[in-house]
Amino acid sequence: MSTTKKAVQHSQPTGSALPGNRIITLDEFIIRSEKDFDYATGELTGLLRDIGVAAKIINREVNKAGLVNILGVADSGENQSGDIQQKLDVYANDKLVECLQNSGECCAIASEEDEGIINVPAVGSKQSHYIVMFDPLDGSSNIDVNVSVGTIFAIYRRKSDPSGPATIADFLQPGSKQVAAGYVLYGTSTILVYTTGRGVNGFTLDPSIGEFCLSHRNMRIPNSGSTYSVNQGYYSKFDLEMRRYIDHCSDQNYGLRYIGSMVSDIHRILIHGGIFLYPATRKYPKGKLRLLYECNPLSMIVEQAGGKAINTQLKRILEMVPTELHQRGTIAIGSPDMVDELKAFIERYSALPI
Numbered sequence: 001m002s003t004t005k006k007a008v009q010h011s012q013p014t015g016s017a018l019p020g021n022r023i024i025t026l027d028e029f030i031i032r033s034e035k036d037f038d039y040a041t042g043e044l045t046g047l048l049r050d051i052g053v054a055a056k057i058i059n060r061e062v063n064k065a066g067l068v069n070i071l072g073v074a075d076s077g078e079n080q081s082g083d084i085q086q087k088l089d090v091y092a093n094d095k096l097v098e099c100l101q102n103s104g105e106c107c108a109i110a111s112e113e114d115e116g117i118i119n120v121p122a123v124g125s126k127q128s129h130y131i132v133m134f135d136p137l138d139g140s141s142n143i144d145v146n147v148s149v150g151t152i153f154a155i156y157r158r159k160s161d162p163s164g165p166a167t168i169a170d171f172l173q174p175g176s177k178q179v180a181a182g183y184v185l186y187g188t189s190t191i192l193v194y195t196t197g198r199g200v201n202g203f204t205l206d207p208s209i210g211e212f213c214l215s216h217r218n219m220r221i222p223n224s225g226s227t228y229s230v231n232q233g234y235y236s237k238f239d240l241e242m243r244r245y246i247d248h249c250s251d252q253n254y255g256l257r258y259i260g261s262m263v264s265d266i267h268r269i270l271i272h273g274g275i276f277l278y279p280a281t282r283k284y285p286k287g288k289l290r291l292l293y294e295c296n297p298l299s300m301i302v303e304q305a306g307g308k309a310i311n312t313q314l315k316r317i318l319e320m321v322p323t324e325l326h327q328r329g330t331i332a333i334g335s336p337d338m339v340d341e342l343k344a345f346i347e348r349y350s351a352l353p354i
């Protein structure tokens, strides 16, 4: 590796070099950061912009969800508000696919909502080097009760020859190979947070100008926090080591915060510190969350912000080699000291050899 490349890899995120006293839009930030990127062809820039556009469209629909009955959706044949709200998953999926297909900046897509991969036809003579994976709407059961939901995405460089179609092997790469990852949280405000491996930056949507504006520069997760996040309703179904750790959190007077949308829980943890757990249950003996669409991108973000992400076998999430597209896994993710503390509980109480 050349000295020049090393110097680039260890540089601060470009965001920190941007002026601090004026509005910086997501598009400006992405373009300015492009020169930091090893393969600066503009493709990655285009992809991030496509995702930003899809996020604005999804945001508009998510915000209208509560108006479904008032706006008379029944007339259009979709008479149950529950139906249309569930369809937001599909709507978000379609918009992301559409925005990515239109520009042809990626060669293939995989989504939590689709069984197989979707090859994207080339636009003109452009050969794309990237694939994109996403969870279009995370926490979608929150929609009908007006609680936060999100979108999660991951971008990889393809491994297959760019002159042919993408293959499943392009998607079964470990999370450490992500070139970019991010999420959009449709919350009290809408925020897009992403990393290209040089720190994490957040952009809040200003609805008055329709732009994501840099609001959270070079985000760093606190080393520890005072909350833990787990579906404690499953307590009796967790393994002993997990129950012991949860007891410990309670003994320490940590607060319990669990939204049911991983994006929302992770966003809070990024800002205030804490730990998020989704261990094995009897219903999901391998864990519930999807490695490719949820665990990997959020682990890259959290690690880039100074946190840690492991599974309950104590393996670093980003080093897991996936064997299938919709693979599930366990996860413990968040402030580094809290993940280390959990690790000690697993080492001490686990019945299985670690």
Ligand code: AHG
Pocket: 112, 135, 137, 138, 139, 140, 141, 231, 260, 261, 262, 263, 288
């Ligand atoms: P999705 O809506 O994409 O299916 O994801 C829901 C996920 C995750 O966001 C959340 O943390 C978890 O499922 C909640 O699961 P439980 O209801 O089992 O706690």
Ligand code: MN
Pocket: 135, 137, 138, 139, 262, 294
């Ligand atoms: Mn999800």
Ligand code: MN
Pocket: 089, 112, 135, 136, 137, 138, 139, 140
């Ligand atoms: Mn989903």
